[in-house]
Amino acid sequence: MTSLAMIEAAASRLAGRARRTPLLSSPFLDEVAGRRVFVKAECLQHTGSFKFRGGWSAVSGLEPDVRQRGVIAFSSGNHAQGVAYAARLHGIACVIIMPSDAPKLKIANTRAFGAEVVLYDRATEDRDAIGATLSAERGLTLVKPFDEPLVIAGQATVGLEIAEQALEEGVSGGEVLVPCGGGGLTSGIALALEAQAPGLIVRSCEPEGFDDTARSLATGTIQRNAQLSGSLCDAIITPQPGDITFPILKRLCGAGIAVNEDEVLRAMALAFTRLKIVIEPGGAVAVAAALFRGGELKSDTAIAVASGGNVDGALFRAALEKYAD
Amino acid sequence: MTSLAMIEAAASRLAGRARRTPLLSSPFLDEVAGRRVFVKAECLQHTGSFKFRGGWSAVSGLEPDVRQRGVIAFSSGNHAQGVAYAARLHGIACVIIMPSDAPKLKIANTRAFGAEVVLYDRATEDRDAIGATLSAERGLTLVKPFDEPLVIAGQATVGLEIAEQALEEGVSGGEVLVPCGGGGLTSGIALALEAQAPGLIVRSCEPEGFDDTARSLATGTIQRNAQLSGSLCDAIITPQPGDITFPILKRLCGAGIAVNEDEVLRAMALAFTRLKIVIEPGGAVAVAAALFRGGELKSDTAIAVASGGNVDGALFRAALEKYAD
Structure with missing residues (x-):
């Protein structure tokens, strides 16, 4: 089981190795969302993702x-x-x-x-x-991708940084939106925030049609995706939440949010225009939820994790052609 | 005349207002350049540029x-x-x-x-x-764009951050490549580094055909550009170096470097693929120099400032179509 001590030990091992990625914002995005939006730009991490x-x-x-x-x-x-x-x-x-x-x-x-x-x-x-x-x-x-305490502890360091950076921005309450595949990042951030910033509540974000975590949270038991291919969001498509991660998600997170692919592409284009960062589709679901699913949010501040940026040029061009001209 | 005291006063006024932008790197870029390359991602600054x-x-x-x-x-x-x-x-x-x-x-x-x-x-x-x-x-x-001591002092805070971040990376010597229009950013960084990191030498970077600063540095007197339009790099096209900035450049900088538009587009595409940041053409000339003009560099470490990211979607797509598929 991943404890705060394990998370802090992971943070020590990562010091000087992982980047402390910036928390970005733009008044233009706040206007689109109708609330304050911050983006934790983990696409700027080494290798282009929080992984x-x-x-x-x-x-x-x-x-x-x-x-x-x-x-x-x-x-x-x-x-x-x-x-x-x-x-x-x-x-x-x-x-x-x-x-x-x-x-x-x-x-x-x-x-x-x-x-x-x-x-x-x-x-x-x-x-x-x-x-x-x-x-x-x-x-x-x-090395398992998510259902492994040392991996969860590593991803949780994103949460430690969010806790610090939110404080620097004067934010003590709000929702932290996290792209969710197997739940390693989502559960890790939730554990870190439980300890360091309990006013920040985690919400898992997924593509429509691949919302196993949202349905699992809604029913209280692990649900599977009906299919595993056919989504733009390759990075976060997994069969189901993990046996280790799901109990953490269930204990700490609000309801899951699902966004459609059009919202994902618009989020990628707005991150290009307003934040000057490159997000891949799976990494953009939380930014999409912050911008376009305000009706499902409960607070006036959303911190969205942009979890990765490893997108092929052709797909990124398609997003820009559709929404950034 | 901009002094270290003025720069530090500007840094105090900017604290909590400007972002401390990250210093990024990628082993893939080091390989292209044949040396260590760091990119000061000032495109992530509020409004999308150091300005x-x-x-x-x-x-x-x-x-x-x-x-x-x-x-x-x-x-x-x-x-x-x-x-x-x-x-x-x-x-x-x-x-x-x-x-x-x-x-x-x-x-x-x-x-x-x-x-x-x-x-x-x-x-x-x-x-x-x-x-x-x-x-x-x-x-x-x-508010003049560059030939104004308060403006130079503001841009110089990029140099204060580079001095700190280079130290964190264990870098004490090398060349700092800076996109140069009228010379406000370039002279500001040079003044800050003179005071805080004298082992880092500034090199101005410009597009070929608009290299007024390089020619001015070479001749020791202010030279003008023959034309002011026809460059992709709109952000850094000015008639000539400033009356205040040029004496600073002449005293502190190495020879200027000029890159061609093809190198600029390739640098934009590599920053997309390897760093997950969006750079506009004028903001990419220093990254282009670091990657493709190694023969003109004198050290094994280049710190390139990516000075802005305000590029229209169509132009960015063209760069990706040519060099990131």
Whole structure:
């Protein structure tokens, strides 16, 4: 179980390694949203997403002799890059198992960080079997993407920073909107804020049609997504909330929010025009909720996490062509 | 004459108003450049460029009764927004005289910050006459874009932050590359670094064909640009270095560097892919120099200022289409 002590230990291991990303704002976005909006620009983190925090936390938290044998991870892209870069900085071997339809930028970056990338076909191959074989043969340690206390503790450092930065802005109450896949970032931020800024309540954000967390929170039991492909928001599509993360979400978060793809593209375009940052679709769902789902919010201040920016040029151009001309 | 005391006074007035923008980096950019590259992401500043610093410094530095009558500025866009937003935060009147061919985003933003925008035709109208009439009628104070000690002191706070952030990164020597129009930012940073980080040497960066500063530095006397239109880099095209800024540049800076428009577009695309920030063409010349003009650099570390991000969607898409697919 991830405790405040574990989160603070992760923050110590991350000091000087992860960036303290800025909390941005624009009067133009406040006007669109009809409330104060802050954006935690975690797309500016090393590797282009918050996943570096969890990757570094997990890899640096292993016993040295275990770490030395190397690590392995399954990921469509952001966790892959976070773990691969953490492994490279530690000088250890890293294997990443990725679906062959992952965004090309994410595959290329993972390789460029020095990882051995093994591609598999989602429809016909069993990634767990591929991973189990490689782990057994080489003695690699699996770094899970979210249902792992050290990973949650790493992602929770985003919450420690939000608590500090909100205070600097004079904000003591409001809602913190977080893009939610398996719930590692969302549960980590919720734990950090429970301890350090209890007036800030976390709301999970997802794409419509892939709102397993919102439905799980509504029913009180873990619900699955009906499908796992067909969303622009590849970074945050998971089968269901984690066994470790869901109880935390259930205890600490408000109702989940789901946004549509059009709102995601508009949020990406507005972040380009007003904040000068690049957000990928999955990383933009919380900004979209802050801007366009005010009717579902309960406070006059929304802090939205922009969790990643690893988007291919063609898709970003399409968002701009539609909404930023 | 701008002194360290004036710069520190400007920093005090800007505290809690301007953002301390992050110093970003990526191993992929280091590889392209063949050296360590850091990017001071001043495009993330309020109003999307460093100009808010100088605008706030100048407006907040006026005597209250003078300030109360309002301010006026000439600008194609970034200085306009910086002054307009500073005026709005002070609750005073603001008139901005802009060329009618300025980027539409910059004109719209300046209006949205509450300024009265007066458009003029560069070919047929005399902006100075328009400005003089308005100032006389309304008692407005002119905020010059660069040749003004309070403005230079405001821009110099970028240099104070670079000195601190370089130290945090363990960098004590290297070159600081700065997009240069009239030289307010470049001279301000040079003064701040002279005092706080003398191992960091400033190099001015400009587009080819508009390299008045580089030629002025080479000859030791102020040189003019042959033309003032026809560059993508609208933000940094000025007739010549300022009477106040040039002696500072001459005393403190290394040789100027000029980059071509293709290098500018490639730098914008790489900043998108690797740093997740949006840079406008004029704001990207220093990043372009760091990445592609290594032969003109003398050190193994380059700190490039990304000075602004106010680019229209269509132009940004063109850069991505060419270099980020």
